[in-house]
Amino acid sequence: xxxxxxxxxxxxxxxxxxxxxxxxxxxxxxxxxxxxxxxxxxxxxxxxxxxxxxxxxxxxxxxxxxxxxxxxxxxxxxxxxxxxxxxxxxxxxxxxxxxxxxxxxxxxxxxxxxxxxx
Amino acid sequence: xxxxxxxxxxxxxxxxxxxxxxxxxxxxxxxxxxxxxxxxxxxxxxxxxxxxxxxxxxxxxxxxxxxxxxxxxxxxxxxxxxxxxxxxxxxxxxxxxxxxxxxxxxxxxxxxxxxxxxxxxxxxxxxxxxxxxxxxxxxxxxxxxxxxxxxxxxxxxxxxxxxxxxxxxxxxxxxxxxxxxxxxxxxxxxxxxxxxxxxxxxxxxxxxxxxxxxxxxxxxxxxxxxxxxxxxxxxxxxxxxxxxxxxxxxxxxxxxxxxxxxxxxxxxxxxxxxxxxxxxxxxxxxxxxxxxxxxxxxxxxxxxxxxxxxxxxxxxxxxxxxxxxxxxxxxxxxxxxxxxxxxxxxxxxxxxxxxxxxxxxxxxxxxxxxxxxxxxxxxxxxxxxxxxxxxxxx
Numbered sequence: 001x002x003x004x005x006x007x008x009x010x011x012x013x014x015x016x017x018x019x020x021x022x023x024x025x026x027x028x029x030x031x032x033x034x035x036x037x038x039x040x041x042x043x044x045x046x047x048x049x050x051x052x053x054x055x056x057x058x059x060x061x062x063x064x065x066x067x068x069x070x071x072x073x074x075x076x077x078x079x080x081x082x083x084x085x086x087x088x089x090x091x092x093x094x095x096x097x098x099x100x101x102x103x104x105x106x107x108x109x110x111x112x113x114x115x116x117x118x
Numbered sequence: 119x120x121x122x123x124x125x126x127x128x129x130x131x132x133x134x135x136x137x138x139x140x141x142x143x144x145x146x147x148x149x150x151x152x153x154x155x156x157x158x159x160x161x162x163x164x165x166x167x168x169x170x171x172x173x174x175x176x177x178x179x180x181x182x183x184x185x186x187x188x189x190x191x192x193x194x195x196x197x198x199x200x201x202x203x204x205x206x207x208x209x210x211x212x213x214x215x216x217x218x219x220x221x222x223x224x225x226x227x228x229x230x231x232x233x234x235x236x237x238x239x240x241x242x243x244x245x246x247x248x249x250x251x252x253x254x255x256x257x258x259x260x261x262x263x264x265x266x267x268x269x270x271x272x273x274x275x276x277x278x279x280x281x282x283x284x285x286x287x288x289x290x291x292x293x294x295x296x297x298x299x300x301x302x303x304x305x306x307x308x309x310x311x312x313x314x315x316x317x318x319x320x321x322x323x324x325x326x327x328x329x330x331x332x333x334x335x336x337x338x339x340x341x342x343x344x345x346x347x348x349x350x351x352x353x354x355x356x357x358x359x360x361x362x363x364x365x366x367x368x369x370x371x372x373x374x375x376x377x378x379x380x381x382x383x384x385x386x387x388x389x390x391x392x393x394x395x396x397x398x399x400x401x402x403x404x405x406x407x408x409x410x411x412x413x414x415x416x417x418x419x420x421x422x423x424x425x426x427x428x429x430x431x432x433x434x435x436x437x438x439x440x441x442x443x444x445x446x447x448x449x450x451x452x453x454x455x456x457x458x459x460x461x462x463x464x465x466x467x468x469x470x471x472x473x474x475x476x477x478x479x480x481x482x483x484x485x486x487x488x489x490x491x492x493x494x495x496x497x498x499x500x501x502x503x504x505x506x507x508x509x510x511x512x
Contacts, residue, residue, distance in 0.1 A: 002227055002270045010216060010263035010275075013209070015256035015446035020201045027202070034206045038145050045141040088213075 008107065012095065024096055031092035039085055128295030130362040131229050131274075131355065133282045139218045143286055146211045153203045161200045162433040165191055170432065184435035191436065205444060208260045215282050216262065219275055230274050233358040238366035239343075241357040243350050247371055252397045253348055256446045265326070265349030277327045277355020284329065291503060293333075293481045300390040300479070300505060301333025304421045307477050307507050308386065309337065309485035312417050317341045317385035321411060323374040323404065324348075324392030327356035330421075332365045334388055337483050341386070344379070346372040375403035382413040389420045394450045401449075401456070405465035412512040418467075419509040424476060424501045425454045429494020437500060458508040467510040477507040 021027050054060060135143060169190045174180050181187050191197050249266055257264040269275050285297045292299035308315065317338050322331040325345035335343040345367050347353055353369045360367045372378065387408045393401050408418040425438040442451040458474045475492035495501055
């Protein structure tokens with residue numbers, strides 16, 4: 001595994017950061033709505049792919065999905081990707097609204113974790 | 119993640135996408151298309167039919183320049199929506215592509231290394247190079263980390279990110295996954311205007327990952343081709359990409375304003391979409407450096423983004439200004455007002471030996487004079503699909 005450095009430099013672009021809708025909170029809300037739109041579209045694509053593949057393979061249909069009950073392994077898997085989705089959707093507002101002081105605190109807490117782990 | 123549904127064939131080091139990464143990328147393109155088709159015409163009408171009459175009534179004069187309408191337009195919620203969608207698209211697509219590169223970082227690192235094991239070309243880096251302020255101070259086109267930040271030892275991330283983004287962004291406008299339309303357009307211009315030029319040595323300035331350099335090298339197969347850029351991760355990736363495509367290019371990390379090549383070393387010096395990411399001073403210095411590097415009778419040729427303010431409607435002027443105001447392309451709107459011929463003349467070229475105008479984009483060598491023209495669009499639209507070309511003989 002390659003050791004990655006300077007990762008803080010690739011979180012935001014350096015430069016213009018306008019407030020568009022009059023205040024940052026409204027911009028953050030608009031950003032979250034747009035991020036959700038992306039998640040919904042990707043999800044729909046994935047379902048569409050799934051249904052077509054299943055149909056082609058002569059396997060189960062929508063009624064079997066309605067009756068499906070996730071086991072522990074599936075719940076763990078879903079828990080992990082949900083966190084990534086929240087990061088992409090709710091992270092939009094976090095990135096816009098986080099004050100400078102808190103950003104530094106977050107970086108510092110990363111250092112605390114790092115010295116404990118090396 | 120070895121089974122990918124969407125293998126991209128531009129070349130062997132292109133970052134790949136899982137189903138969901140590809141779906142998200144497709145979503146962003148589709149959302150941008152929706153915005154272009156549905157909101158652009160409304161935003162144009164908002165400006166022409168609401169904002170302009172308001173300002174005319176208030177001041178007694180019809181506004182002629184985008185600066186006169188900026189404040190009123192940006193205060194309108196419909197334009198704020200347009201702006202939000204434009205900014206959101208630009209910021210989040212970088213993040214999605216960057217996440218995909220993080221996921222396959224080690225796999226890509228191995229591919230990059232394998233491609234440069236027995237190279238036909240070369241790579242020369244200079245870790246002490248001073249990065250010009252116009253690159254160091256901001257992240258162009260909102261690309262996080264810009265061209266220069268290394269995120270690992272022998273990093274290639276910026277190049278991989280830029281390659282995937284640029285090919286996606288300009289998918290049907292610039293040669294698909296090879297993203298080499300500008301290079302073919304430039305080579306066509308040179309073949310058209312200077313049919314007797316048989317360059318032995320070519321230098322491509324601000325080459326990024328070599329999108330245009332490879333096309334130029336293919337158009338002049340007998341020439342030795344050099345390419346420079348300030349970004350080390352761009353060059354490491356570009357070197358691997360060129361090797362993967364079987365093209366010998368000698369890359370080095372240098373500032374186009376002051377290179378270490380000897381006077382008169384080149385027969386042809388080129389740049390593609392470089393100038394709009396420099397500055398007024400930077401552009402003047404680069405043209406002077408072109409003059410120094412060319413042998414007498416040698417040719418310089420630059421192609422860049424198409425907006426020319428004198429040919430644009432108010433809305434199209436605003437669209438160009440957007441790049442400077444919000445998309446971290448600060449020089450773009452000034453460049454659209456810059457007289458290239460004058461800059462070339464001040465750099466030492468004879469005025470009569472300079473040509474400047476639009477060149478219709480092509481994906482293959484097409485040296486036809488009918489593709490070169492100097493008139494703008496009759497309706498003041500930006501000439502997307504064409505590039506602004508400036509060439510000169512020393």
